[in-house]
Amino acid sequence: MQNNAAHHPMEKYLRMDRMPHIWCSSCGLGTIVNSFMKGIKNAGIDTNKVAVVSGIGCTGRVAGYIKLDSYHTTHGRAIPFASGLKLANRDLTVAVISGDGDLFAIGGNHLIHAARRNVDMNVICVNNFIYGMTGGQNAPTTPLGAYSSTAPYGNYEQPFNLVGVAAAAGASYVARWTALHFHRLTDTIKEMAKKKGFCFLEVVSPCSTVFARKNKGGTGLDILREYKDRSIIDHEADPQKIPLGMNGEIICGVFINEDRPTFWENVQKGIEKRVVKTKNYKVIKNRESVV
């Protein structure tokens, strides 16, 4: 028999010389990385032309493990870095993969503005409801009443509903899945990779080490079982009305899939009519040349 254990089915797409990775066993991130690379592969785009940008945190480490041009930037700033990358080379497919704290707390302003501008990029937010890397502090997604290392009496802050925020800010594509929905997740990533405009995907993901431990959520497998029981697929759902809590339904699906002119398309449209390209730009002696 062949020794298959030595080979990971996705090893072509991973930096195997960096294994083992730093993530905890039964963390949802492994599945999500797998799903992401599979989605990109299925989209049929040249992987040489895909770049991934991450911020800081457990999810921030994704950029370091996938075999693509990848940038591990500062906390919260993956989206503007990616905006520069994408707008400077529009041939690239640019994905931001980062966590809920990175994208919605410290980086929240960039997310809403990139969505408003409709910069052509795919933002994948792994939502584990907590700050994993730093040891389980409160996140802007931590459900009311949930425990974290900075909410020893239970969280008393209203959490963000991520898909609601992305939709309100004007994202062209808004979806939510859990790490359990591997195939649907993969299909959504494939669809996003081909779609123009600002695409937002929330992936609800088990953090067995800190969130589950603080909130008696059991093992990674227990959490996936819980996702199975709580998840309902409803593509018609209004993203504003499907917040996540400690209990209750996890509404999944692709809630928004619209075609809106991207930032660059709008720029081109504006220029077409008004800009005199510099070939006609005259050399005016001793005169300032603003027309």
Added chain:
Amino acid sequence: MRISDMHGEFFLQGNYACAEAAISAGCRFFGAYPITPASEIAERMSYRLPQLDGVFVQFEDEIASMASILGASWAGVKSMTATSGPGISLMLENIGLGMMMETPCVVVNVQRGSPSTGLPTSWGQSDMMQARWGSHGDYGSIALCPKSPQEYFDLTIKAFNFSEKYRLPVFIMADAVVGHMTEKVVIPPSEELELIERKYTNKKGDQYKPYECCDDEFVPDFAKAGDGHLYHSTGLTHNEKGYPDMSVETHIKLVNRLINKIRDNSEEIILLEKRDIDDADVIVISYGITSRTVIPAIEKAKKKGIKIGYLRLITVWPFPEKLILELSKKVAGFVVAELNMGQVALEVDRCAKYCTTKWLPHPGGGMHSQSEIIKAIEEVAHAK
């Protein structure tokens, strides 16, 4: 002739001269947030870049602006941002990322009176140390100080050249006067400009290690996103492959290289204007706009029979340590005039081991009077 070519003699505002220089240098991505007294650079770029198929984005803040120019640079496009002190304060974390990832780009600081919101419509030079040590950690820094719109143009070209050659964000430390002053600016035709372009690797795929310095190079060759190298770059301490590596050895090697690539090439980077320094008794040191008040004061003081030298730091960082040390053996002392409370004077004092350093601090919003400069020169000369 490249289509960017706008050349000839112009009556240009300093901030416009900076924008035109960026365009002449090949900058095709500009991300910024409005701020007095730097906004004219963004306005000009918003007008000019679309003519050249360049990208202008007004971001939601300076943090995003700085992050975006790093991203654009990794796409292989020369990029710039422009702001003033408060904006730099917000940019500093990503400036550090640019230093760590070794990302060529240019950061313009049109300085105003500080700290905090300070004097938004007035000038100062109080961000000089911020340009040296502003982001956390140790790294080499380059900062250039223009005294006129023409020099603002010339130094912007130089800033791009240094950024490409040494792979780091380079500071242009202008101020509200130079930024808003309108003077004659000669823009040479593009074929007469000396431009340094980025050195791309000729290695293919996996053979390329993004942070490996080949031969006796002080920075690694570049690869941009999309070229098929599938490399990784991070703000974490990293090895030659660009992979995070938390070992002390790797950290020591990397931080030393970030510092030494500037230190070991400081002779080339340090640009100075010197007048009569060889047989001077007193040397007046200034930079940027301050040098324009210093010159007439020196002329007047000379009439009193004092031998005065004039040393203008065009490059403030890296600092001309050796020169100051050597000169300190010959002169009675230095007078340092600057629009802050002694940021560069302290550097002079640190290096001037054999003579006195007389500070002329001024917090900005005004200028030194000629009489106070003359008085300081006399004090140093007579103390001999």
